[in-house]
Amino acid sequence: MTVTHLPTEKILDLYTRMLRIRRFEEMVGKLFAQGQLPGFVHLYIGEEAVGAGVCAALRDDDYITSTHRGHGHVIAKGGDFNRMMAELFGRQTGYCKGKGGSMHIADFEIGMLGACGIVGGGLGVATGAGLSAWYRGTDQVSVAFFGDGAANEGSFHEALNLASTLKLPVIFVCENNQYGEFTPAIHAMNITDIAQRAAGYGIPGVIVDGTDALAVYPAAAAAVQRARQGHGPTLLEAKTHRRGGHAEGEIAFLAGQDYRLPEEVQAAAASDPVIRLHTYIVEQGLIPPPQLETLDQDITGSVAAAVEFARTSPEPEIASIYEDTWV
Amino acid sequence: MTVTHLPTEKILDLYTRMLRIRRFEEMVGKLFAQGQLPGFVHLYIGEEAVGAGVCAALRDDDYITSTHRGHGHVIAKGGDFNRMMAELFGRQTGYCKGKGGSMHIADFEIGMLGACGIVGGGLGVATGAGLSAWYRGTDQVSVAFFGDGAANEGSFHEALNLASTLKLPVIFVCENNQYGEFTPAIHAMNITDIAQRAAGYGIPGVIVDGTDALAVYPAAAAAVQRARQGHGPTLLEAKTHRRGGHAEGEIAFLAGQDYRLPEEVQAAAASDPVIRLHTYIVEQGLIPPPQLETLDQDITGSVAAAVEFARTSPEPEIASIYEDTWV
Amino acid sequence: MARKTYIAAINEALFEEMRRDPMVLLIGEDVRIGVFAGTRGLHKEFGDKRVLDTPISELAVAGAGVGAAATGLRPVVDLMFGTFLYLAFDQIANQAGAMRYMFGGQTRLPLVYMVQNGTGASAGHHHSQSVHQFFMNMPLIKVIMPATPYDVKGLLKAAIRDDNPVIFLNHLALGGQRGEVPDEEYLIPIGQGEIKRSGSHVTVCSVGLMVHHSLKAAKELEKEGIDVEVIDLRTLKPWDEALVLHSVAKTGRFVAVDEGHMVCGAASEWAATVAEKAFHDLKAPVKRVTSKPVPIPFSPKLEKAVVPSPEEIADAVRQVLGTRVPA
Amino acid sequence: MARKTYIAAINEALFEEMRRDPMVLLIGEDVRIGVFAGTRGLHKEFGDKRVLDTPISELAVAGAGVGAAATGLRPVVDLMFGTFLYLAFDQIANQAGAMRYMFGGQTRLPLVYMVQNGTGASAGHHHSQSVHQFFMNMPLIKVIMPATPYDVKGLLKAAIRDDNPVIFLNHLALGGQRGEVPDEEYLIPIGQGEIKRSGSHVTVCSVGLMVHHSLKAAKELEKEGIDVEVIDLRTLKPWDEALVLHSVAKTGRFVAVDEGHMVCGAASEWAATVAEKAFHDLKAPVKRVTSKPVPIPFSPKLEKAVVPSPEEIADAVRQVLGTRVPA
Numbered sequence A, B: 001m002t003v004t005h006l007p008t009e010k011i012l013d014l015y016t017r018m019l020r021i022r023r024f025e026e027m028v029g030k031l032f033a034q035g036q037l038p039g040f041v042h043l044y045i046g047e048e049a050v051g052a053g054v055c056a057a058l059r060d061d062d063y064i065t066s067t068h069r070g071h072g073h074v075i076a077k078g079g080d081f082n083r084m085m086a087e088l089f090g091r092q093t094g095y096c097k098g099k100g101g102s103m104h105i106a107d108f109e110i111g112m113l114g115a116c117g118i119v120g121g122g123l124g125v126a127t128g129a130g131l132s133a134w135y136r137g138t139d140q141v142s143v144a145f146f147g148d149g150a151a152n153e154g155s156f157h158e159a160l161n162l163a164s165t166l167k168l169p170v171i172f173v174c175e176n177n178q179y180g181e182f183t184p185a186i187h188a189m190n191i192t193d194i195a196q197r198a199a200g201y202g203i204p205g206v207i208v209d210g211t212d213a214l215a216v217y218p219a220a221a222a223a224v225q226r227a228r229q230g231h232g233p234t235l236l237e238a239k240t241h242r243r244g245g246h247a248e249g250e251i252a253f254l255a256g257q258d259y260r261l262p263e264e265v266q267a268a269a270a271s272d273p274v275i276r277l278h279t280y281i282v283e284q285g286l287i288p289p290p291q292l293e294t295l296d297q298d299i300t301g302s303v304a305a306a307v308e309f310a311r312t313s314p315e316p317e318i319a320s321i322y323e324d325t326w327v
Numbered sequence C, D: 001m002a003r004k005t006y007i008a009a010i011n012e013a014l015f016e017e018m019r020r021d022p023m024v025l026l027i028g029e030d031v032r033i034g035v036f037a038g039t040r041g042l043h044k045e046f047g048d049k050r051v052l053d054t055p056i057s058e059l060a061v062a063g064a065g066v067g068a069a070a071t072g073l074r075p076v077v078d079l080m081f082g083t084f085l086y087l088a089f090d091q092i093a094n095q096a097g098a099m100r101y102m103f104g105g106q107t108r109l110p111l112v113y114m115v116q117n118g119t120g121a122s123a124g125h126h127h128s129q130s131v132h133q134f135f136m137n138m139p140l141i142k143v144i145m146p147a148t149p150y151d152v153k154g155l156l157k158a159a160i161r162d163d164n165p166v167i168f169l170n171h172l173a174l175g176g177q178r179g180e181v182p183d184e185e186y187l188i189p190i191g192q193g194e195i196k197r198s199g200s201h202v203t204v205c206s207v208g209l210m211v212h213h214s215l216k217a218a219k220e221l222e223k224e225g226i227d228v229e230v231i232d233l234r235t236l237k238p239w240d241e242a243l244v245l246h247s248v249a250k251t252g253r254f255v256a257v258d259e260g261h262m263v264c265g266a267a268s269e270w271a272a273t274v275a276e277k278a279f280h281d282l283k284a285p286v287k288r289v290t291s292k293p294v295p296i297p298f299s300p301k302l303e304k305a306v307v308p309s310p311e312e313i314a315d316a317v318r319q320v321l322g323t324r325v326p327a
């Protein structure tokens, strides 16, 4: 774990964002297993330090775009449990009125321009938001989250080159969780570090331990500062793991086929970002454990309340299929 | 100019391929100016050393895919003047029976899998041809020619990564002629050497003077050998210039707007690949000038004959629009 | 004869064709593990060389399929979901669908792109679209979407043996559908529709999931004394116009049911053709039933409301029979 | 009022809207120099910040348009040719055409994609396709293709002011077409067709170049005493159904003329709609005239033969009038 000189307040902020993601996602996993959630669900458990570390370096008016594994990004950017959970249930009170679902949550109020079911689909959009900030002369920045698998899509290449060429305030955050679905990242490319590709666009490529929020945050902050000051994009590669499968329910779906080595699963467990930060906080005596416990209970309570909110929310009216069409 | 130990025969081979391209293209330029050719025409003049140098390193059964600027590749691979010229005229006797035209010439007999009007459109196809050679267990290789502009397309990224991941016998030849249409290459990317991108795919990136056939040939031969031996792809960047415009007729089209500095035009002239190789051959006393003169006359004669062939060839029958559809 | 699932039938077809012809290979995203269960087990039998996982790079993989098919292989390219073909659209339209013609018949392209099409997973817009209409518009692409285990096996085998590019669409919602599949080998000719229920009052033409919805509607209408003929086209391009026209000659009434969007969709094609060629047989206006003109919403309730239901189909039938006043 | 070319009218529209609204900017390939002459001169007036050349990266540029539009800009994205939109298909279908709906109305996307559509340059298949049908199928995309200088100016201005994504298709062959363009400002409402020639015997519905071919046919038919009504839809989506149905109510006969391919094309849509909604007005079967079902060949003779000619249109009219026995 990085030893940090960050104020305790900031560390607590990071921890809170991560724990909010963790508890939310645990509940989502449970609800899915109970058959309560429709559709495909991809959890962010194990990757919390990336979303939290990056979003803690952002302002409310900064932009992010996300992926199919997007719950963590919404929460890290300040999203609302109730509206998220309701969306996962497909309810009228959800972020997208039940039209989006797990892979398509957005919250434009907080600059969250959308999760995306298409791998690599958000990089161009984030570049455009960066273009917009640059054009309007604000110092907003834009972040594109994406996976190791997405780094092999043409959209990755085009977006990084475009943002670099126009020197736009965009930070490309690659969450390298070592797998694209069931294919190891290293079988889908002939290099070990995706950050190496940055050189091909003339931008900095930074590698960071994506299970260490205290490492992610300063790296992100540096990239954000660079972008805000008009020096253009950064490719930030966060090495991380997903604790669970690619998607919920995959064990049954794969009919017993395995694709990860037990060592890998253990390594992921050993580097659990939430536990690591918790341990650090406690070991450094930054925050009294009871306070952390209370925080956890609060969050857990909010998640439970969100489930209640979602469950008791009405289904969307059929007539709503004709709403939100043309302006 | 590279000092070479190549046998004179090989040098003559290179020179012949280049001169064949040059004389053909000069004629095409003239015909276009006279309004004799329909469609868009992009000449290869100034870039001959690349096509010739690479194709001289290939066997007849190796594959190439090409671009909108494809005449030179067809000729370098051993294509037939008559069928090419007839195609440019849109005649029945053309390579594609008049259905392809300048941007869509192919000759599958000599492994020329097609020019392509879509920038970057040939890289995936070449990768597939490499896959095919690998799968069938031949030691054929596959070459994708493309421009600096194409190096910013998603297809470039995906194809290089795919070929590298599967270790396919593909050579990616980037003809960096400094411009994509009217946009300088360096305004469309934030790096100076496209070869630098090779590292992002874990493959060698080689830069070569693309106006020097004696430099291109050995670099291509090395990449071909590597591919044939099963060591996977190479990105070969040939720095070159086009002597003319992006497309024929552009001066009128652009209504007097200029986009190149006079120095650039001069530099291109000074490094004319055909003149350079001619000078080298003469200075080194490799081939008696009269023999070179005879060669030139032969080629010029063949080009003239091709024009005659094309002109006297019949237009395709209307009924042929329904041919060459489903097998 | 045994009852098997749609997915199992696909799997059998792939096994049989790969055993039969060593030039058949399978490439795509997570095809080894079989993320689309239809490809499961193939890697075990056929090994690394014939079952190739690729990076997530739809454009290059689609292009590689073209290059491989043009040089002697018979690739099956699995790109998972219909919408992912959007990323490969260029290579399908401009290469696969054009190469043979554009090059004057120099090559043939025995090539299958296999994806899942349509709604049924409540996965939101990015994983729930119907894409067949786009490829139906491309002149030299064949498009197939079977509705039963029997049909999917016989047609996939035929598609693999066909020397033209085929878009093979498995319906997302039908994977678990069971039906009789003969033990002995059989093929179903591409382009041949089938009357899935014969009737005398109205012709209902559909494909994929909509065949089942139409059959449900027919069953319901039976109670009202309405005798519906349900045609399953099975192949969308080239389609069995004769079968449809023959049926309309008998019934005098036509309802086109398609899960895609209406405008420039399959239902419009069928309706237009009937109106053009069987006008004098028609006793009532043709009628289209399609998805509502909006993206596919996530909420299961809304998704269901957007897609044609058996009730809507029944209503349309009543309407063309004049037994129900249009809304 | 002065006679101006179609291209000049586009140019004027861009100048006026960029002067009017500082949030309008132009991004694309070679837009500064104006490779598509409609953008010429804008860079000189509006400078680097509002007229941005991009790398050749259609997917990311299209995505950037979405991101920019979603965050306050009103971008016009010039991607040159209709077929290049294939490379951007994902971002258009899955982002531009879906975002607002999918996210429950959280954003609006004032965004214009501008390309040239159709045949006319003898440039071969990759530069000659008609692409409008693909985008017409997408529920929340508007599609426009004007046929005259007057219409192109008024509609482009309206498209730029519209808060929905618009595919704006300039017809490739009409750039030099001259017509009256008022000096004072005007807009043409999106979705409004126009009767370009009023007549009583047959309704001919078309768009783009086909409007001119239809008018030629009408002129020819006049000599035979046949009085044709020619409708120019101008906007393909949403389209002026009422105008067409009203016309058919008068004429009782309908011919749909489209330059795209027939299957799932615009003509099928119009024909199906008329057959469905104006059946009882029809005195004869509807008739479609479209391009032949093949890629667009290069040879000017073949290209012309593939696309509907005035003669074919006239023949179709005679056919629905029963004055000519169908071939």
Ligand SMILES: Cc1ncc(C[n+]2csc(CCOP(=O)(O)OP(=O)(O)O)c2C)c(N)n1
Pocket: A067, A068, A069, A117, A118, A119, A120, A146, A147, A148, A149, A150, A151, A175, A177, A179, A180, A181, A246, C029, C056, C058, C080, C084, C087
């Ligand atoms: C364009 C596209 N191709 C394929 C898929 C199917 N798919 C969904 S997630 C996924 C893996 C993505 O891997 P990565 O980018 O590493 O993200 P991770 O799931 O590891 O977070 C794939 C292939 C998709 N959704 N979109």
Ligand SMILES: Cc1ncc(C[n+]2csc(CCOP(=O)(O)OP(=O)(O)O)c2C)c(N)n1
Pocket: B067, B068, B069, B117, B118, B119, B120, B146, B147, B148, B149, B150, B151, B175, B177, B179, B180, B181, B246, D029, D056, D058, D080, D084, D087
């Ligand atoms: C996908 C696509 N985008 C844009 C174009 C228009 N276009 C034709 S050639 C060209 C420039 C290509 O530059 P480069 O790859 O460097 O090749 P060069 O012309 O210099 O040989 C462009 C933009 C195209 N044909 N295809």
Ligand SMILES: [Mg+2]
Pocket: A147, A148, A149, A175, A176, A177, A178, A179, A180, A181
């Ligand atoms: Mg991953």
Ligand SMILES: [Mg+2]
Pocket: B147, B148, B149, B175, B176, B177, B178, B179, B180, B181
């Ligand atoms: Mg170039």
